[in-house]
Amino acid sequence: MGGTLSLTPPDGARLVIEATTLDVRQGLRDLMRCPLIQDLSADCLGTTELVLAEALNNVVEHAYARYSGQIEVEVRRDPAQLRFHIADKGLPMPGAAPPTGRLPAVGAFEDLPEGGFGWFLIRSLSQDLAYRREGERNLLSFGVLVDTAAC
Amino acid sequence: MNLETEHQGEIILIRVLDDRIDAASAIQFKERMREIVAKPSTRVVLEMSNVGFLDSSGLGAVVAVMKALGPIRRLELSGLSPTVEKVFRLTRMDSVFIIHKSLPEALRRAG
Numbered sequence: 268m269g270g271t272l273s274l275t276p277p278d279g280a281r282l283v284i285e286a287t288t289l290d291v292r293q294g295l296r297d298l299m300r301c302p303l304i305q306d307l308s309a310d311c312l313g314t315t316e317l318v319l320a321e322a323l324n325n326v327v328e329h330a331y332a333r334y335s336g337q338i339e340v341e342v343r344r345d346p347a348q349l350r351f352h353i354a355d356k357g358l359p360m361p362g363a364a365p366p367t368g369r370l371p372a373v374g375a376f377e378d379l380p381e382g383g384f385g386w387f388l389i390r391s392l393s394q395d396l397a398y399r400r401e402g403e404r405n406l407l408s409f410g411v412l413v414d415t416a417a418c
Numbered sequence: 419m420n421l422e423t424e425h426q427g428e429i430i431l432i433r434v435l436d437d438r439i440d441a442a443s444a445i446q447f448k449e450r451m452r453e454i455v456a457k458p459s460t461r462v463v464l465e466m467s468n469v470g471f472l473d474s475s476g477l478g479a480v481v482a483v484m485k486a487l488g489p490i491r492r493l494e495l496s497g498l499s500p501t502v503e504k505v506f507r508l509t510r511m512d513s514v515f516i517i518h519k520s521l522p523e524a525l526r527r528a529g
Contacts, residue, residue: 289442
C-alpha cells in the first residue's frame with residue numbers, strides 16, 4: 268500500500284494511488300499534509316478532504332468495481348480555490364454524467380437511508396464539477412473554495 | 419476499528435478510539451457496533467470526539483447502527499468535530515439522532 272505524491276511547484280501536486288479504500292485513506296493523509304494544502308483553515312481542510320474522499324471512493328467502488336487499477340489526482344491552487352483533476356481507467360459513469368446527487372429522503376425509521384449521500388456532498392461542497400470520458404479514461408474535475416468563510 | 423465499551427447502569431457508552439470512520443472502516447465499524455448494541459440497554463451513547471473525519475460511508479454505517487437499535491432506542495452521539503457535524507447537518511441526518519455537544523453529565527467519569 269502507499270501512493271506516490273509529487274509536488275509540482277510552484278502551485279501544484281500530483282498523487283497516484285491504487286484504487287482501494289485503504290490507499291485512498293493514505294493518499295488523503297499525504298495530500299492534506301502537503302505544503303499546498305496544509306495551511307488551510309481546519310474547516311477548509313475538512314471540506315477538501317471530504318469532497319476528495321467521496322470522489323476517490325466513488326472511483327474505487329464504481330469505476331473499478333470489477334477491476335483493479337490506479338487513480339491519478341492532480342491539484343492546483345489559485346487564490347480562490349483548489350482545483351482537482353481526477354483520472355482513472357475504470358468503467359465510464361452511467362449515462363456519461365455524474366449522478367445528480369439528490370439528497371435521500373428522511374422517511375420512516377426503518378427506511379432511513381444508509382447510502383446515496385456521496386454525490387450530494389460532492390455537489391454541495393464543490394464548484395464547477397465537470398466529467399468527460401476521454402478514450403479509456405474518466406476525467407473528473409472540480410474546485411473547492413479555500414476562503415474560510417466559504418468552507 | 420477500535421471501540422471501547424462501558425456499561426453504566428442502563429446505558430451503553432461506546433467510545434470510538436480511531437480518528438476516522440471512512441470507506442475503509444465503515445463495514446467493520448457497523449459489525450462491531452451491532453454486536454455491542456445487541457445487549458439490552460435503555461440508552462446507547464456513541465462518543466466520537468476522537469473522530470476528525472467521517473465520510474458518506476461512515477455516515478451510512480452510523481445510520482445502520484441506529485436502525486439496528488430498533489424503533490425504541492435512539493442512537494445518541496456526542497463530541498462531533500466541526501467537520502463531522504457538518505456532514506450530519508448537510509445531509510439532514512442531524513434531525514435523526516440525539517446529538518450532545520459533549521458527553522452527558524451523567525456519563526462523565528469521576529475525577
